[in-house]
Amino acid sequence: MTILTEPAPAKVNLTLRVVGRRPDGYHELESLVAFARLGDRLDFAPGEPLALEVAGPFAAAAGSLADNLVLKAARELAYRAGGLALGRFCLVKELPVAAGLGGGSADAAAALRLIARANALALDDARLAEAARATGADVPVCLDPRPRVMRGTGDVLSAPLDLPPLPAVLVNPGVPLATKDVFAAFAAGARSSSPAFDPAVLGARTLDAVLAALTGGTNDLQAPAIALCPAVAEVLAALAATPGCRLARMSGSGATCFGLYANDGAAEAAARSLAAAHPGWWVRATTLGSAGPTRATG
Numbered sequence: 290m291t292i293l294t295e296p297a298p299a300k301v302n303l304t305l306r307v308v309g310r311r312p313d314g315y316h317e318l319e320s321l322v323a324f325a326r327l328g329d330r331l332d333f334a335p336g337e338p339l340a341l342e343v344a345g346p347f348a349a350a351a352g353s354l355a356d357n358l359v360l361k362a363a364r365e366l367a368y369r370a371g372g373l374a375l376g377r378f379c380l381v382k383e384l385p386v387a388a389g390l391g392g393g394s395a396d397a398a399a400a401l402r403l404i405a406r407a408n409a410l411a412l413d414d415a416r417l418a419e420a421a422r423a424t425g426a427d428v429p430v431c432l433d434p435r436p437r438v439m440r441g442t443g444d445v446l447s448a449p450l451d452l453p454p455l456p457a458v459l460v461n462p463g464v465p466l467a468t469k470d471v472f473a474a475f476a477a478g479a480r481s482s483s484p485a486f487d488p489a490v491l492g493a494r495t496l497d498a499v500l501a502a503l504t505g506g507t508n509d510l511q512a513p514a515i516a517l518c519p520a521v522a523e524v525l526a527a528l529a530a531t532p533g534c535r536l537a538r539m540s541g542s543g544a545t546c547f548g549l550y551a552n553d554g555a556a557e558a559a560a561r562s563l564a565a566a567h568p569g570w571w572v573r574a575t576t577l578g579s580a581g582p583t584r585a586t587g
Contacts, residue, residue: 291335293406297399298328298434298580299384299459300391300427302541304486304506307475308440315426315442316472321486321506323452323577324434325459329383329392331359331399335376335407339363345382350465352386358397358424365420366404373408385571387465389541394427401432434580438486450488453496455577456556460528460563461545462520462570471542474513483507500535500549514543521546527567531559547577 301323308317329345341360343351351357359378367373378400384392401417404410410417412433421428426443435449483506490502515522521544528537528548533555539546550556553576560574 293333293335293403295331295333295399295403295406296328296580297331297392297395297431299325300395300431300434300541301325301457301459301547301577302389302508303503303538303577305508305510305541306483306486307509311442316475317441318443319438319440319486321436321438321450321488321503322430323436323455324431324580325390325457325573325575325577326580327383327459327573327575328390328580329396329399330381331396331403332379332381333376333400333403333407334379335374335404337375337377339375340377341380342378343380343382345380347382347384347386348380350386351380351382358393358428359400362397362400362420362424362428363404365423366401366416369416369419370408370410370414373404375404376407378403385461385463385465385545387467388461388545389466389539389543390459390545391427391431391541394425395431395434397421397424397428398431398434401428436578438488447488449579450491451494452491452499452578453494455496455499456550456553457575457577458528458531458548458550458556458560458563459540459545459573459575460524460548460570462518462524462567464518464520464544466514466518466521466543468542470517471510471514474517475510483509496551500551503536503549506538508539510542511539514539518544520544524570527563528559531555531562534559545571549577
């Protein structure tokens with residue numbers, strides 16, 4: 290039996306602006322996203338009945354199988370492309386759940402890529418993009434995990450951006466934060482006070498230029514997330530205090546935060562010290578940019 294495998298890399302919101310709220314209740318966002326060289330893993334046995342099993346350290350927190358976005362994505366694609374060979378998925382859940390890392394969306398995107406591989410569908414087949422949009426707001430950007438600016442509800446994507454590898458540490462305090470709760474805590478009708486993100490500010494795309502540009506950004510959901518989960522502030526302070534940290538910020542709706550560093554050595558040293566000081570936290574050193582092989586420590 291042939292088993293196909295796809296990584297489902299963590300999505301990190303380097304910036305996040307809440308631009309407004311639409312009449313249907315959804316928020317319009319603008320976010321510069323990059324992907325980590327770590328994440329979940331999805332295995333696929335094509336030709337079997339559609340099914341899903343979940344393993345890994347965060348399997349118990351992954352919720353009901355019936356609600357899992359992997360199965361939803363598979364069904365959405367099958368609805369649009371009749372006669373597809375589906376199969377059995379096994380998800381190895383390495384990322385914390387409800388953590389602001391787009392884990393469920395990344396898993397769904399990996400499922401779409403696997404079905405495409407098994408059925409000789411091109412990744413730019415419009416039906417994959419349609420299925421991604423129907424599955425969830427963050428699934429389209431995860432379908433081709435490269436740095437981009439995402440706008441709207443996640444449905445408007447820029448062309449891929451050529452960012453240098455960004456040495457980073459990801460930290461989650463072990464407290465889930467529901468996206469809907471964080472948005473509810475965001476002031477009703479409020480808009481971002483920060484200017485629109487222009488990729489031109491990234492300059493020559495060198496590491497120093499990108500780090501300098503990111504310091505002028507923001508995450509509008511960080512303050513409401515801290516109000517709901519004070520541990521986010523503790524994580525940010527701990528990251529900022531590590532030697533060589535150039536920027537500490539929350540990703541997405543939290544509670545995961547990231548620190549950016551000038552080199553891999555500083556990031557790995559920071560991850561070791563944070564993991565030793567806070568054994569209850571999930572701490573990983575990685576590289577942000579386009580998805581690639583895992584280089585996690587901690």
